[in-house]
Amino acid sequence: xxxxxxxxxxxxxxxxxxxxxxxxxxxxxxxxxxxxxxxxxxxxxxxxxxxxxxxxxxxxxxxxxxxxxxxxxxxxxxxxxxxxxxxxxxxxxxxxxxxxxxxxxxxxxxxxxxxxxxxxxxxxxxxxxxxxxxxxxxxxxxxxxxxxxxxxxxxxxxxxxxxxxxxxxxxxxxxxxxxxxxxxxxxxxxxxxxxxxxxxxxxxxxxxxxxxxxxxxxxxxxxxxxxxxxxxxxxxxxxxxxxxxxxxxxxxxxxxxxxxxxxxxxxxxxxxxxxxxxxxxxxxxxxxxxxxxxxxxxxxxxxxxxxxxxxxxxxxxxxxxxxxxxxxxxxxxxxxxxxxxxxxxxxxxxxxxxxxxxxxxxxxxxxxxxxxxxxxxxxxxxxxxxxxxxxxxxxxxxxxxxxxxxxxxxxxxxxxxxxxxxxxxxxxxxxxxx
Numbered sequence: 332x333x334x335x336x337x338x339x340x341x342x343x344x345x346x347x348x349x350x351x352x353x354x355x356x357x358x359x360x361x362x363x364x365x366x367x368x369x370x371x372x373x374x375x376x377x378x379x380x381x382x383x384x385x386x387x388x389x390x391x392x393x394x395x396x397x398x399x400x401x402x403x404x405x406x407x408x409x410x411x412x413x414x415x416x417x418x419x420x421x422x423x424x425x426x427x428x429x430x431x432x433x434x435x436x437x438x439x440x441x442x443x444x445x446x447x448x449x450x451x452x453x454x455x456x457x458x459x460x461x462x463x464x465x466x467x468x469x470x471x472x473x474x475x476x477x478x479x480x481x482x483x484x485x486x487x488x489x490x491x492x493x494x495x496x497x498x499x500x501x502x503x504x505x506x507x508x509x510x511x512x513x514x515x516x517x518x519x520x521x522x523x524x525x526x527x528x529x530x531x532x533x534x535x536x537x538x539x540x541x542x543x544x545x546x547x548x549x550x551x552x553x554x555x556x557x558x559x560x561x562x563x564x565x566x567x568x569x570x571x572x573x574x575x576x577x578x579x580x581x582x583x584x585x586x587x588x589x590x591x592x593x594x595x596x597x598x599x600x601x602x603x604x605x606x607x608x609x610x611x612x613x614x615x616x617x618x619x620x621x622x623x624x625x626x627x628x629x630x631x632x633x634x635x636x637x638x639x640x641x642x643x644x645x646x647x648x649x650x651x652x653x654x655x656x657x658x659x660x661x662x663x664x665x666x667x668x669x670x671x672x673x674x675x676x677x678x679x680x681x682x683x684x685x686x687x688x689x690x691x692x693x694x695x696x697x698x699x700x701x702x703x704x705x706x707x708x709x710x711x712x713x714x715x716x717x718x719x720x721x722x723x724x725x726x727x728x729x730x731x732x733x734x735x736x737x738x739x740x741x742x743x744x745x746x747x748x749x750x751x752x753x754x755x756x757x758x759x760x761x762x763x764x765x
Contacts, residue, residue: 450560450617451572457545458610459485460510460564461496461519461533463503484563484610485509485533486545486619488649494533495649496609497624498524499587501531509535511542512570523652526588527660529624530645532652545611548618550641553577553597561601561623561637563610575601583726584625584638592726594733596638597621603637612639621645661737661758663728664690665697670724673713679723680746683711695756697745712745712752732758 440448463481483500487493494509501507507519517535524531554577561573579598586593599612603623612621621639651658668682676682686692686699700711714722717731718741735741737760744753 456512456543458562462508464506483608486611490539492535498529498531500609523656525658527591530648546618550643558615560613563607565604565606573602600635663692665692680713680715691759716744
């Protein structure tokens, strides 16, 4: 009986002790093992009681440990949930704060971007929009109307209301309108213009507090590669900013009005389109260094090759136009042949076609091209130098004259027949400028 009891399983504690070596953990008893065989022996009963007591204590300790582990786990879970919730709330608050900050503070920009934005904001009030109006008669009603025939840009020169632009912007206009940065529009009258250099000065009667003169710089010390900024009204889109660099210096272009060359022109890759003409070209300090004048493009749109008249040339012209209403520029008073014609003759210089007797060259004795009694062509004098400076074509002649003044006597060297002669000529202004 005792051997049977020792080999049987105890179920008093609700656990079945399995003595199988392969399963060291207590297992729940099966349904059929719900009874316990009791011994009639007292000592055997005491053994069973002690064994049951130990199993009861073991079960209580196991339950206590499990309860403690469960409680600790619950506390950990609660703490984790609380921490996650607080972090979630913190993220929402920080996001909301970030949104508020973003909405009340300016966009973060790089230093070069800030400089460009500041340059545009400071110089835009100086740039104006010019509308060229022309008189047209309606073919059916015969009413006379003023219609826009073109537009361009310009900039405020001083607080007296002088506005500088290109001559080709205002050419052929019956009326001119100038629109300031605040969109107020005023009638403008022409103070004067220089067709040879494509510069014109207008005058508007606007309040001085609305006129902000543009800062005038210098162009003598410009370098290829430095940044430039063009502000204008391309295609009627007012106050447009384009950026680029100086691509070349001392270029030469021809005036659209007279064909006379304009020297020392600035070449830039800043986009210049129709409507940009007359607008300012600025350096990185916001100072004026040129007037945007022309582009080289087969299509008429920007091709990355734009030209600006240097401010050093413009300043002298504007001063004369403001003071006298005209530019007094010296002339020889001749008409000369195209450069290609002289090249075909195999000589270098400027062939004189006509020298009116009342002009400077005619008075000095320069001989024009003419025909003899038999209709044969007799070539006139070929100018080879002025004041010792070689003259190979028309551009060289204009460049030499631009360095002279009205009333100055210059020495003109000519090829006459098969020999050279030096003739003194006193320069005079144009007849319509006297």
